[in-house]
Amino acid sequence: MKHRFIAKRYWKDQSTPMGKVDELAKGFDDVINLSLGDPDLITEEIIINHAFQDARNGHTKYTDFRGDPQLRGEIVKYYKEEYGMDVLDEEVFVTASGCLAMYLALEAILDDGDEVILQAPFFTPYPQQVELARGVPVELATYENEDFQINMQRLEGLINERTKALVINTPSNPTGSCLTLETMKKIAEIAKKHDLIVIADDIYTAFSYQHPFVPIAALDGMKERTIIINSFSKNFTMTGWRIGNIIAPDYIIATIQMINENVVFTAPSISQRAAIHALQNRKKIQPPMIEEYRKRMFYAAERINAIPHMSVIYPPRGTFYLFVNVKETGLNSVDVSDCILKEAHVLTIPGISFGECGEGYIRLACTVGINTLKEAFNRLEKVSIFKK
Known part of the structure; x- marks a missing residue:
């Protein structure tokens, strides 16, 4: 307007x-x-009932700036149990939704004019989120006849001196495709070769029907250059609770904390308690x-x-x-x-x-x-x- x-x-x-x-x-x-x-x-009722009992027990105040310590602990435990990943507490940040997590990550890493390559077709807010953080979105096309896998020649053709990050999403919204382990290993090599940050939108990890989900951060040499975006919305049917989290190197988390304190301060305490019970009862x-x-x-x-x-x-x-x-x-x-x-x-x-x-x-x-x-x-x- x-x-x-x-x-x-x-x-x-x-x-x-x-x-x-x-x-x-x-x-x-x-x-x-x-x-x-x-x-x-x-x-699920087990999440609702436990969360609201926690509210009655006094969990209605601000939490720690990086999120409820118990929730951070459950996230660390989850990654160890599910993927064999060693995540440190200082590498975890709890956010008021996955969308906010993506914006905070972009805001933390981008300088004016930095380019961000987006695996496309992409979740519709991506381009504007990049622009809000003063970056430049660049579309990386994937195609049905390639099973919507990322083509490495096409990816490298988009990389230049302004390229800062690559956003990947697997399983993918909207295509429903899943990047193969082979594809992710090739992405990892390119990220290391060109010194890129990979932002992994890991929102639909529970819904991988052909093969178990593997985080790109779990690949050799990728944890230090990956920002994981998580949400409880889809994996636990908690869209209205507005709760997510970020896993990233500690210096990025510290920057995100500084930004978030001026945006929403902390994620909702009751939603964080719900997330704890979701992880504990996930099986x-x-x-x-x-x-x-x-x-x-x-x-x-x-x-x-x-x-x-x-x-x-x-x-x-x-x-x-x-x-x-x-x-x-x-x-x-x-x-x-x-x-x-x-x-x-x-x-x-x-x-x-x-x-x-x-x-x-x-x-x-x-x-x-x-x-x-x-x-x-x-x-x-x-x-x-x-x-x-």
């Missing part, structure tokens, strides 16, 4: 196809929403949740591949998103998403929202039950652009 009281850097309209489609959806009263990554499941909480999403993903992928002019990689690799190829319709992703909404009353996200290489796709979130997914695909089968 252009106004003399608004900073000029925000005068340019930066609304996205995602936001525009959401506005259109309000015109229908029977919309099936497959657009947002906010699950229909609610946080009970996560398996049924993961299995539910696995069923939804496989069901949805099979239905998609049975509809003319739609296709998706099978079997699903990870997350609870499907990045559906709709190029055979001959329409762009915004028009496809618009047509689906108007004819089927199903809300999806145009692929162009996730970067230029996302054109020709739509993203579906399997955040509703099988019965609702069944109704959604029954409607999609009748949409005019999907007729043979």
Whole structure:
């Protein structure tokens, strides 16, 4: 919005196809929403009950600036148990959400004009988060015919003297792809060769269906040049609690702490207590949740591949998103998403929202039950652009 009281850097309209489609959806009263990554499941009772008992016991004040010491301890323990990684307490910082974690990391490392390479298709806030930290976002395209793996020649072709960091996301929102261990080892070599920081958006680690998740920070020589971004939102169905964390070298954590004290001071104490109980009870909480999403993903992928002019990689690799190829319709992703909404009353996200290489796709979130997914695909089968 252009106004003399608004900073000029925000005068340019930066609304996205995602936001525009959401506005259109309000015109229908029977919309099936497959657009947002906010699950229909609610946080497990064991987390809720323990967290609110902690609140009654007095955990309602500011915590330590780096986060509740007990939570930091549970995070350290988690990385040792799950990945064999030795993380020090001073390398952990608790944040009020994964989104804030990403911004704090970028703010801590970027000088004006530093370039950040973004694995694309990417989580939509990335470019603006880089720009808020006065950096320059650079899109690194990945493609379906390459299984959405990062191409090393393409990556090195984007690196110059201004390149400071590379953001990777595996399992990926929006593609659902997972970087292979071989790909990550090659990324590690390039990062060391060009002295880059890797920011690893590890938000969907629980949802890796083909192979166990491996953090890039666990690879040889990478812990000292990796910033891990974590969130409890998806791995524990805790989107509304707004709690995440960062794992990074201690000097980066110290800088992040200084910045965060001027932004939100500390993450919510009750949410931090909830995160403690989530980690402590993960072996009970996560398996049924993961299995539910696995069923939804496989069901949805099979239905998609049975509809003319739609296709998706099978079997699903990870997350609870499907990045559906709709190029055979001959329409762009915004028009496809618009047509689906108007004819089927199903809300999806145009692929162009996730970067230029996302054109020709739509993203579906399997955040509703099988019965609702069944109704959604029954409607999609009748949409005019999907007729043979």
